[in-house]
Amino acid sequence: MDSLWTQLEPILSRVEKPARYIGCEDGMQRPIHHPSKVAWLLAYPDIYDIGLPNQGLQILYEILNERPDAVAERTYAPWVDLEAQLRLHGLPLFSVDNHLPAPAFDILAFNLSSELVYTNLLNCIDLARTPVRAEHRAAGDLLIGAGGHATYNPEPLADFVDFFVLGDGEEVVSEITEVVGAWKAAGKPSREGVLRDLAGVTGVYVPALYESRYSGAVLLGTTPRVPEAPERIEKRTVADLADWPYPKQQLVPLTEVVHDRLNVEVFRGCTRGCRFCQAGMITRPVRERPADQVRTMVQQGLRRTGYDEVALTSLSTADFSGIEQVVAQTVADPINRGQVTVALPSLRVDAFTVGLAAEIQKARRTGLTFAPEAGTWRMRQVINKLISEDDLYGAVESAFSQGWRRVKLYFLTGLPTETDADTLGITELGRNCAELGKRHSSGASVTVSVGGFVPKPFTPFQWFGQNTLTEFDRKIALLREDARRSKGVQLKWHETKASIIEGLMSRGDRRLGPVIEDVWRNGGIFQEWSEHFNYGLWIDALERAGLSLEDYVNRHRTEHETLPWDHLSAGLHKDFLWQDWRDALAEVGLPDCRWTPCYDCGACTGYGIEHVVASAVAPAGGSQGTGQDLSRGGAVPVSLGIRTSKPAVAGV
Amino acid sequence: MRLRVRFAKVGKVRFTSHRDVARIWERAIRRAELPIAYSQGFTPRPKVSFGLALSTGYESDSEFIDLELEDTTANPALPDADQLDGLPATLSNALPSGMDVTAIAVIEAGAESLQQAVNSCSWDISLRDVDPDVVGAVVARILAAETIPVTRERKGKPVKDDLRPGVLDLALVRSEAGGVHLYAELGCQPRALRPSELLGAMDLRDHEGLVRRTHQWMYDGHERREPLAADGAPRVPPAGDARRRDHDHVRSTGRPDTPTIYPGEPHGFVNAGRLADG
Numbered sequence: 006m007d008s009l010w011t012q013l014e015p016i017l018s019r020v021e022k023p024a025r026y027i028g029c030e031d032g033m034q035r036p037i038h039h040p041s042k043v044a045w046l047l048a049y050p051d052i053y054d055i056g057l058p059n060q061g062l063q064i065l066y067e068i069l070n071e072r073p074d075a076v077a078e079r080t081y082a083p084w085v086d087l088e089a090q091l092r093l094h095g096l097p098l099f100s101v102d103n104h105l106p107a108p109a110f111d112i113l114a115f116n117l118s119s120e121l122v123y124t125n126l127l128n129c130i131d132l133a134r135t136p137v138r139a140e141h142r143a144a145g146d147l148l149i150g151a152g153g154h155a156t157y158n159p160e161p162l163a164d165f166v167d168f169f170v171l172g173d174g175e176e177v178v179s180e181i182t183e184v185v186g187a188w189k190a191a192g193k194p195s196r197e198g199v200l201r202d203l204a205g206v207t208g209v210y211v212p213a214l215y216e217s218r219y220s221g222a223v224l225l226g227t228t229p230r231v232p233e234a235p236e237r238i239e240k241r242t243v244a245d246l247a248d249w250p251y252p253k254q255q256l257v258p259l260t261e262v263v264h265d266r267l268n269v270e271v272f273r274g275c276t277r278g279c280r281f282c283q284a285g286m287i288t289r290p291v292r293e294r295p296a297d298q299v300r301t302m303v304q305q306g307l308r309r310t311g312y313d314e315v316a317l318t319s320l321s322t323a324d325f326s327g328i329e330q331v332v333a334q335t336v337a338d339p340i341n342r343g344q345v346t347v348a349l350p351s352l353r354v355d356a357f358t359v360g361l362a363a364e365i366q367k368a369r370r371t372g373l374t375f376a377p378e379a380g381t382w383r384m385r386q387v388i389n390k391l392i393s394e395d396d397l398y399g400a401v402e403s404a405f406s407q408g409w410r411r412v413k414l415y416f417l418t419g420l421p422t423e424t425d426a427d428t429l430g431i432t433e434l435g436r437n438c439a440e441l442g443k444r445h446s447s448g449a450s451v452t453v454s455v456g457g458f459v460p461k462p463f464t465p466f467q468w469f470g471q472n473t474l475t476e477f478d479r480k481i482a483l484l485r486e487d488a489r490r491s492k493g494v495q496l497k498w499h500e501t502k503a504s505i506i507e508g509l510m511s512r513g514d515r516r517l518g519p520v521i522e523d524v525w526r527n528g529g530i531f532q533e534w535s536e537h538f539n540y541g542l543w544i545d546a547l548e549r550a551g552l553s554l555e556d557y558v559n560r561h562r563t564e565h566e567t568l569p570w571d572h573l574s575a576g577l578h579k580d581f582l583w584q585d586w587r588d589a590l591a592e593v594g595l596p597d598c599r600w601t602p603c604y605d606c607g608a609c610t611g612y613g614i615e616h617v618v619a620s621a622v623a624p625a626g627g628s629q630g631t632g633q634d635l636s637r638g639g640a641v642p643v644s645l646g647i648r649t650s651k652p653a654v655a656g657v
Numbered sequence: 658m659r660l661r662v663r664f665a666k667v668g669k670v671r672f673t674s675h676r677d678v679a680r681i682w683e684r685a686i687r688r689a690e691l692p693i694a695y696s697q698g699f700t701p702r703p704k705v706s707f708g709l710a711l712s713t714g715y716e717s718d719s720e721f722i723d724l725e726l727e728d729t730t731a732n733p734a735l736p737d738a739d740q741l742d743g744l745p746a747t748l749s750n751a752l753p754s755g756m757d758v759t760a761i762a763v764i765e766a767g768a769e770s771l772q773q774a775v776n777s778c779s780w781d782i783s784l785r786d787v788d789p790d791v792v793g794a795v796v797a798r799i800l801a802a803e804t805i806p807v808t809r810e811r812k813g814k815p816v817k818d819d820l821r822p823g824v825l826d827l828a829l830v831r832s833e834a835g836g837v838h839l840y841a842e843l844g845c846q847p848r849a850l851r852p853s854e855l856l857g858a859m860d861l862r863d864h865e866g867l868v869r870r871t872h873q874w875m876y877d878g879h880e881r882r883e884p885l886a887a888d889g890a891p892r893v894p895p896a897g898d899a900r901r902r903d904h905d906h907v908r909s910t911g912r913p914d915t916p917t918i919y920p921g922e923p924h925g926f927v928n929a930g931r932l933a934d935g
Contacts, residue, residue: 010669015785018865020716023672237825257684259670260677261754311751313682344695 010104017493020086024260025053028079028101031310032254034066035103036076043186044109045069045077045135045178046100046133046147049535050117050125053081053101057256058264060125060318061153064115064251065174075182078102078110082125083132093133094582098132107133108148111185114150115166121503121533124525126151127165137522139167139213144196148185157240157287158462158567160227161510163212164518168203171210171275172240175249180206201233208241210573217515217569223515224555227572239574240287244614246273246294250302257310258601266314266348267306271299271328275320275404276598276616280389280589281378281417283461285320286582289346289608291599292617296327303335307345316348323349324599327620350374373404376415377424380430386592387422389585394434397503401438405445412438412451416478419472419504420460421589428480431455431600432487432494439493454497455484457504461511463575465585467568471508477501502540506532507556509543514569517557520546576608658726660741661764661771662748663885668755675710681753682707682722688751689744708771709778709849709873719778720740721771721884723764759887763803771884775845776876777825780852782839783866786910789837793829794927795859796839800827801909805858820858823850836866842874 017023023643025329038044046067049056056062062079069077091097098107107113113133115126127137135147142149152170159169172176184206184499188199204211214234218225229236243249255267273292275285294302304317308401315335319325332347377397385392401412416431435453442449457477460466472480483500488496512519523546524532524539531537547554562568564583571579581604588595596606599618609615666678675860683703686827695701704725711717745758752758780866784792799805805820828840843850856862874881 015866017672021672024674024677025715027669027672029669029755259673259681261680299704309688311686311688313687315681340690344701567692 008104009096009099009106012094013099013104016087016090016096017093019090021084022054022260022473024086025081025084026101027140027224027259028104029259030057031101031257032252033256034070034077036078036102038076038105039110041186041190043075043182044110045075045112045114045182045615046080046107047077047610048080048082048098048113048115048129050082050115050122051531052084053258054260054262056081056116057258057262058268059118060118060252060268060270061174063256064249065114065178067253068175069182072179072182074186078238079106080107080129082122082129082531083153088128094317098129108135111148111189112181113147113202114149114152117151117153117155117162120155120161121523123162123510123539124530124532126162127522127525129389130165130528138164140164140602142167142196142351144193146196148199150181153512154284154287157283157573157575158510158512158570159573160217160515161210161517162513162523163215164522167200167211167213169210169212169237170241171208171340171575173243174241175243175251175280177206177208177241178547181209185341193524200635201231204231204234207239210238212515214424215572216618222410223555224567224569225568226567227515228471237572237574239406239611240576242290242576242612242614243292245617246270246292250294250298255306255310257312263318265312266316267303267310268316268318269299269302269310270294270319271317271331272319272617274616275324277321277324278389278585278587278595278597279378279463280387281420281458281461282320283464286464286577288320289576289606290614290616291324291633293326294621296331296619299325299327299331300334303331304338307335307341313344314346316350318350359529360364373409373411374413374415375400377434378415378417379420379427380416380432380434381420381427383592384420384423386594387589388417388420389453389589389594391594394437397434398437398441401451402441405442405449409443410446410449412442412449414438414453415454416453417458418455418484419477421466421469422592423480423485425480428483430483432491432496435488435494435496437493439491443493450493450495452495452497453484453488455481456499457501459504459508459511461571462568463577463582465582465589466511467582468562468564468586470506473555473559474501474505477504500535500538503532503535503538504552505558506540506543510549512569513557516550516552518553519550523549574611576606578607578609581606658728658766659766659768660724660726661762661768661885662722662724663760663887664720664722664748664756664758665716665718666720666751667712667718668758670753670755671714671716674713678720678756679705679707680713681756685748685751686724687787689747691744691748692727694725702733706770706772709775709845711870712851712853712868712894715852715868715870718759719870719883720871721873723768723771760885762885774875774884775873776881777842777844777874778837778849778870779826779874780841780843780870781830781846781869781871782841782852782856783868784837784839784861784864785866787837787861787864789829789831792837792839792859795831795861796827799824799855799859805855807858809854820850820854823848824855827855845873894920 013026017026030306047062048264049059049062066077066079079102080098080100099105113130130137130149130194132595133147135149139149149165149167150170151166152174156169156171159166176216181203184202185199200211200213202208211234212230214229215227216230217227258265272291272398274291276289276291277285279285307315317331322328335341335347375397377392378390379388382394388582404412414435418428418431431453435451439449439451440452457472460469460471478501481501484586486497524542527542529539529542544554599616682705686703694704696704706723710723711720741761744761748758802821807818807820808815809818823844825844830838830840830841832838841852841855842851843855852868853862853865856865873883873884
């Protein structure tokens with residue numbers, strides 16, 4: 006099929022930020038399509054500004070285009086103004102690379118990183134001129150795939166997605182390409198046939214080949230209907246990140262996007278064991294990239310892209326064995342002329358030194374974000390984020406003393422066993438930090454950002470009944486009242502209704518399919534955007550489907566209850582998670598297994614892999630599980646976040 | 658050392674905003690490893706100054722940016738700023754496809770900023786789905802008008818304005834393929850008049866096709882010149898241009914001290930093929 010560019014051009018003059026739709030990024034590929042190649046359209050179901058920086062999508066884009074038997078292009082959810090124009094002119098969803106119509110591809114594959122975008126996924130499938138329900142698709146229709154963290158509970162999307170991928174995508178995309186390539190070469194015979202073949206690929210879940218059984222409202226289990234479908238779908242894990250130095254040509258957008266900087270992934274996985282954190286649980290074990298490779302990727306990446314900021318990304322970057330050297334060398338490189346900023350998102354307060362802070366200070370100063378997550382030590386023991394108040398105050402003190410004026414603190418409310426004293430501990434910490442700041446600058450301020458806790462699958466808190474909307478709102482009101490009395494503390498909070506709907510889908514089952522479709526059909530897209538989020542649509546749709554919000558969101562799950570994701574595996578043993586849930590309720594912490602004996606959580610042993618960590622000892626200052634004294638002598642811990650003008654990444 | 662750079666912005670990149678272009682330039686300067694000077698202070702910024710903004714969606718053959726280079730002796734690792742010959746190609750390679758550097762020249766340190774210096778811009782405006790005779794009548798009406806009163810929003814309040822003084826020249830041009838274009842020279846001081854505003858006053862807003870800025874002009878008494886010609890030298894255009902003289906064209910009365918000359922180009926009018934009178 007031909008490029009739609011000439012038809013799109015007049016339309017783009019009529020939409021906001023048309024540069025979202027032109028492609029043309031440095032690093033963009035213009036793959037040549039051929040009937041013998043499998044054509045992937047990689048989609049991020051949110052606007053370009055949010056989706057373009059997604060590293061997972063960029064990694065797969067490069068790997069697929071390197072293959073002789075595949076091509077990959079990209080697409081992002083068109084904003085409402087462009088969608089209206091596309092529908093008005095009868096144009097489909099298109100790729101931003103060659104501006105080809107979505108039906109010109111074989112696979113439309115989504116990256117799913119959060120639950121609130123599910124209706125966007127339906128909208129994109131519809132704009133791609135494909136029936137939204139998988140059962141209505143014909144052999145020649147697009148295969149709809151999805152991967153990413155949210156697919157660890159794929160059940161709410163089971164009606165709409167042909168195949169899900171669990172875990173790291175680097176290897177499995179090639180295996181999928183081979184299966185789909187053979188099917189395409191045979192002239193795309195029955196759709197059921199290719200789906201059965203896909204179900205045979207490790208890490209691939211084809212929901213149509215499984216059946217969920219219920220007894221009344223209670224889910225009994227989800228089991229295979231055909232022999233090709235395994236009883237349990239295991240996640241994929243790449244053993245060594247050194248084999249995958251991607252993206253090699255990070256895309257440099259022409260228009261502003263979030264995280265608009267060079268991003269180099271320094272390790273994948275995290276074993277700190279924060280109990281609220283799904284990412285830390287499902288991406289185990291820790292696989293560090295060799296420090297030399299990180300240095301090369303930083304140097305070459307900066308030179309190629311022209312960025313003046315590089316983020317060393319991971320779930321807890323201070324834990325990277327080579328962190329100090331990489332930062333120091335980047336800052337000191339004469340070619341960077343002292344103008345390159347190193348951003349370290351997701352740093353722990355207890356694992357960073359003033360020496361590193363001083364290195365970063367040599368270039369431009371970034372904003373500071375710390376994530377204590379909870380307001381009291383008791384609460385932090387429950388969630389296993391063992392940061393002492395002294396850790397936090399020491400970090401904040403040294404930040405203000407070095408000239409920072411604004412510090413941002415991230416917290417969760419609605420955590421298991423949380424009392425009002427724990428909630429108010431949030432503002433108290435903020436107040437104390439603001440007072441520390443006042444000693445250095447009269448303009449010092451502390452932003453306290455609070456989100457409502459949403460329990461996620463494959464975490465010890467997967468059994469926890471989420472706080473009700475009333476309870477969330479009461480806690481936010483408590484915090485607002487307290488913050489009003491606290492000079493220098495600015496309180497921000499997430500939309501509590503959105504946390505409820507996120508919770509609905511996070512642990513929902515297949516019965517939510519009609520609810521998602523109902524909300525989409527009633528215009529409920531871009532639900533992750535406050536100006537479009539519509540709680541009423543969800544409540545009405547649940548009522549029409551005869552389902553209970555309380556049952557899905559607020560109910561505590563029981564030990565022997567079947568969970569909707571029990572037929573999937575993130576490697577973690579369910580009894581390990583249950584024991585960790587019991588430990589949480591008993592306020593017992595669990596040290597990091599990188600530097601202590603194995604707990605047999607299942608993430609390594611089940612797959613015959615292990616941690617790839619360069620350092621045999623925990624990084625300086627790491628108090629958690631390292632046996633180190635929390636009072637660390639001369640090294641003052643500091644955590645550096647990203648620039649305050651940009652959306653921040655919460656630390657883990 | 659101060660450099661003036663002329664560049665084009667055509668094709669898909671026309672959909673980037675002025676702000677996007679600024680960021681693209683910052684990255685391109687670093688990619689080209691140009692020894693740009695940085696401002697002092699808490700957040701040092703590269704010393705770069707941009708000319709007039711170009712509306713998102715418009716093309717241009719005539720965009721300008723001034724760059725302040727640092728004394729390079731302090732940092733021998735950086736390339737020598739005196740070596741300007743290869744610089745247009747180096748910068749073009751560091752810019753996205755559709756943005757190309759066409760000329761670079763050293764200008765004196767005290768030169769007037771681009772925003773202050775430019776008095777007017779020439780535009781090639783293509784129109785879609787219109788009757789040329791109707792457009793011709795509208796052109797005649799605009800040129801004959803004493804005033805073109807409009808109401809526009811300014812800081813959220815409606816203000817009355819007269820567009821007529823900003824319309825320095827206007828002509829209907831037909832292309833070989835039957836396309837209808839407007840040639841317009843629109844004033845930039847004290848406020849830049851945009852082609853979309855002119856089309857609004859002509860009731861042709863819905864017919865706007867591709868719009869391209871072909872020239873920016875600085876007036877020096879009765880002579881006008883470009884901030885930097887496409888061949889690299891600040892230059893004065895020749896009086897008159899045979900190719901253009903035949904057009905149905907009336908000189909503006911809005912600016913009595915401006916000369917009645919057409920923009921000249923060493924390589925011919927940039928859109929000669931499209932604009933040649935059929």
